[in-house]
Amino acid sequence: xxxxxxxxxxxxxxxxxxxxxxxxxxxxxxxxxxxxxxxxxxxxxxxxxxxxxxxxxxxxxxxxxxxxxxxxxxxxxxxxxxxxxxxxxxxxxxxxxxxxxxxxxxxxxxxxxxxxxxxxxxxxxxxxxxxxxxxxxxxxxxxxxxxxxxxxxxxxxxxxxxxxxxxxxxxxxxxxxxxxxxxxxxxxxxxxxxxxxxxxxxxxxxxxxxxxxxxxxxxxxxxxxxxxxxxxxxxxxxxxxxxxxxxxxxxxxxxxxxxxxxxxxxxxxxxxxxxxxxxxxxxxxxxxxxxxxxxxxxxxxxxxxxxxxxxxxxxxxx
DNA sequence: TACCAGGAGAGCG
DNA sequence: CGCTCTCATGGT
Numbered sequence: 649x650x651x652x653x654x655x656x657x658x659x660x661x662x663x664x665x666x667x668x669x670x671x672x673x674x675x676x677x678x679x680x681x682x683x684x685x686x687x688x689x690x691x692x693x694x695x696x697x698x699x700x701x702x703x704x705x706x707x708x709x710x711x712x713x714x715x716x717x718x719x720x721x722x723x724x725x726x727x728x729x730x731x732x733x734x735x736x737x738x739x740x741x742x743x744x745x746x747x748x749x750x751x752x753x754x755x756x757x758x759x760x761x762x763x764x765x766x767x768x769x770x771x772x773x774x775x776x777x778x779x780x781x782x783x784x785x786x787x788x789x790x791x792x793x794x795x796x797x798x799x800x801x802x803x804x805x806x807x808x809x810x811x812x813x814x815x816x817x818x819x820x821x822x823x824x825x826x827x828x829x830x831x832x833x834x835x836x837x838x839x840x841x842x843x844x845x846x847x848x849x850x851x852x853x854x855x856x857x858x859x860x861x862x863x864x865x866x867x868x869x870x871x872x873x874x875x876x877x878x879x880x881x882x883x884x885x886x887x888x889x890x891x892x893x894x895x896x897x898x899x900x901x902x903x904x905x906x907x908x909x910x911x912x913x914x915x916x917x918x919x920x921x922x923x924x925x926x927x928x929x930x931x932x933x934x935x936x937x938x939x940x941x942x943x944x945x946x947x948x949x950x951x952x953x954x955x956x957x958x959x960x961x962x963x964x965x966x
Numbered sequence: 967t968a969c970c971a972g973g974a975g976a977g978c979g
Numbered sequence: 980c981g982c983t984c985t986c987a988t989g990g991t
Contacts, residue, residue: 688972796973802989803972850987855974892974913972931981955972 668710668734668821672742674751675730680777681713687956688800689902690783691791691807692830699734701827703811704748705784708736708818708827711749727777736819748781755779761944767923768943768950771957778956780902780949785870786863787830788903789885792895793856794849802848809847814839836860855890862888878906893936901948910939910947919958 815828844853885896900909
């Protein structure tokens with residue numbers, strides 16, 4: 649990577665009360681920040697005054713994408729731009745953010761591995777710049793346990809209540825409203841079921857609580873799963889209550905980076921049936937088999953394109 | 967009102 | 980294996 653433009657200041661916070669403490673600019677190619685942060689992988693990013701605000705680990709951060717003026721004449725398919733990040737506290741090492749955003753990943757190399765068929769061409773064309781981010785495993789697992797048969801907006805609301813209720817306050821810019829961390833598993837494990845239900849998660853409450861207890865108690869070691877073969881990691885996740893094939897695959901893909909994990913939800917199911925099996929009644933199991941052989945080594949990435957395409961761009965209603 | 971949402975799990979034939 | 984039902988909540 650080229651040496652990025654970094655600024656860390658104890659400087660003139662004088663006139664602007666909302667001034668962030670540290671900022672950094674990441675050069676990127678083909679990175680649609682809005683689509684990426686708003687495509688149902690994560691549930692805490694909020695667009696406010698032109699910035700995407702969120703919490704990664706213990707840090708408040710806000711992000712903004714800007715087209716690189718030096719190359720503004722280039723074709724859209726190789727768009728150069730920058731992601732500007734600002735934090736509320738000084739930052740020495742920005743690896744946590746570079747890793748989360750996966751800014752060093754070459755998207756073109758991945759898109760090249762996709763099958764050269766009409767559905768993928770449509771999805772890629774419609775969602776150019778869509779990325780996968782690399783999330784914290786526990787936050788990802790907990791969020792997706794809360795996701796079942798909920799719309800994305802509702803998942804966001806439940807997660808927000810959970811953080812407000814059980815998370816710790818993080819440092820934010822002056823005059824900014826309070827922001828909270830995603831609660832640790834131990835904190836959720838210690839919560840009562842009725843406290844959890846107060847966050848409007850309904851029947852998912854006992855599942856979240858039991859999963860948190862097993863993780864906080866060491867029955868499941870989230871850190872160890874990344875070293876396992878994908879099949880074994882999936883089995884370990886699926887032993888947790890409320891975690892079936894779909895949610896396990898979401899965690900494998902979004903948190904651990906198993907690129908061949910292929911979550912099939914109602915949208916992906918609809919897209920696959922409509923685009924690849926227009927007049928056949930295909931079972932879920934058959935679709936998994938198809939996905940494992942058809943979409944290549946980055947099937948999970950292809951899945952995200954199909955999901956976003958189906959949900960936002962395509963009209964797949966029968 | 968009826969139906970659906972980035973599902974899982976139990977019960978059934 | 981495949982099908983059906985239930986779970987809690989809020990929005991069309």
